[in-house]
Amino acid sequence: MAWQQNILRVNLSKGSCDFEPLNMDWANAYLGSRGLGSKYLYEEMDPAVDALSTENKIIFATGPLTGTMASTSGRYTVVTKGALTGAIACSNSGGKFGGELKNAGYDMLIIEGKSDKPVYLHIEDDKVEICDAGDIWGKTVWETEDILAAKYGDPLMRFAGIGQAGETRCRYACVVNDKHRAAGRSGVGAVMGSKNLKTIAVRGTVGTPAASKEVYHKINEINARMNDREGMARDGTLAMMDVTNGFGSLPTRNNRSVRFEGANKLNPEAMHTPNPDGHTNIVTNGACFGCTIGCGRICKIDPNHWSVKDRPEYQGASGGLEYETAYALGAACGVDDIDAATFAGFICNEYGMDPISLGGSIAAAMELFDIGAIDESTTGGIKLEFGNAEALCQISELAGKGEGFGADIAMGSKRLCEKYGHPDLSMTVKGQEFAAYDGRSMQGMGLAYATSNRGACHLRADPYEHDFDTTEIAGKAQVVAESQRLVAFMDSSGLCLFPAGCGWGTEDYCELVDLVCEGDWNTEARMVETGERIWNLEKLFNLKAGLGKKDDTLPKRILEEPADVGTGKGLVCRLDEMLPEYYAINGWDAEGVPTRDTLNRLGID
Amino acid sequence: MDISVTLFGGLRHYLPAGSSFNKCKIDVDEGSSLAALLQKIPVPPDKPYMVILNDEKVASDQFDEINIQADDEVVLLPPIKGG
């Protein structure tokens, strides 16, 4: 069994650090990571509390496969009530932190209470201390990591923490680990900041138990089945840009269009092709702990580019544009300058912000600027026009620091657009900005956004194949509901979702979970039921938090303004036709509330 | 006549030798169908893709019906999941 059967519970109000056994009954029902973390949060906390209050808890949860030799086993999830959404937040990250936490002997880290002064957590196996963070508060993620790495002198120590954005409660502040991997969405970093917790430094030498030599060999055999990784290693997720742009589902200029004329300056070809200076954006690919795919983009900004010309600290290689970042900091803002978008991405990693929500918020502000709802007197002199790459970079830094008009951008587009009198211009669901797919040409994605428990998200369902096949809505509710369960299961395993596009099927996830957990996990029925149980529990959390059917919706633009070009030209999202069917498939009533029969079937009290 | 064809994502792997980053020219007779053009592109039959012709997606049951014109632009997109 690959569980450590050990939880570290830290109460920042009391200054206590305690160990307790993992609840194995819950692990049997909710697997791990996203599912199990959500179960703990649901049981221990009133979902109605304010996300930034002392009562909110923040959980760092690994899965049973985290830290094992299974490919992509570096994943962990940050579970809390989201500062951006007020809904359950479960933000998944890779890098090397998750594996290190597991290897230090912990399945889960539960943080509760609030410190009265800035602190960080230092974990070396069973030695745990809450340390004064006075000298690192106010520092960036990168500076913090460098200072503590030098202090402890251990190159294998891993960090997950916040930058200034989390300290200043930017609503979409994220938790960054390993300098450029992030539990990105829903404002989990703002929750960490509200607890005065700067970072978690962890070093583990305990290791993650494997059942036997046979299990070890079997896992390696399954790893070898992932035989279609080449495209992902070479182009990363950025390969999607050409697909959505060609199809006509790349949200552009705050979803005014679904095709971006500058996409060919942000796509894999642009990333791999030397510019007139001879500079190539991509340096190499990068991989998380134990990953045999390596989809990460490690990139450099042209040192002659205006964004970094006199700033050598930004001229090195770091986490570059993935598809979502290139969309949010590129197409969404009408910016086609790959160096500028890369710079804004670096700023997100450095200050600890979700690039999707930052880009979405800037795009909304650009539309407010365009229609005259705000002007240069509001923005502090910044010409926040669509396509203005310099404005994008300037405002990104201000948002990271919470300064000037950046403090408004840091509210997220929902609060921003409400403040300036145009709530309809916020491209959000449950307050969270859209990912890089338009819900008109991809009707299934529209439904997936509207029903995602953590607000608009492209990684809570898998409607891609169906959506690229047809814009007809028949069958979409089924595809979305079924895939939400599968994704919930996969997210809870401790593995990444991307192997599923690189040669693995869901059955490989089941087999791997079965190898490292007790009981029979190698059945489709258990996978589906576990995923459905997790999905329903998240839904119940949201209902208790005050969210309901009124929140399972989309912005007016997606429901009423037809897509301008491409495969979905002339279409709006037919959410009202899909939603009742979706509720029925889930065994929910007409208001989207799970029925007692459904909860009984899933064993939820 | 030479038709411009762009292969995205993993399909790039199947570009004929001498192609640019992701583009090639495929020579077909005037009046050829889209199906005839696609047959000349060396993507193995087990690799699915969708076809965009002049910015619009074409359903597979239309491949035989459509005649290719000299200035047409054909794009092949692989099935891909989100990220």
Ligand code: SF4
């Ligand atoms: S596929 Fe990419 S995101 Fe997933 S574990 Fe590997 S490098 Fe990390």
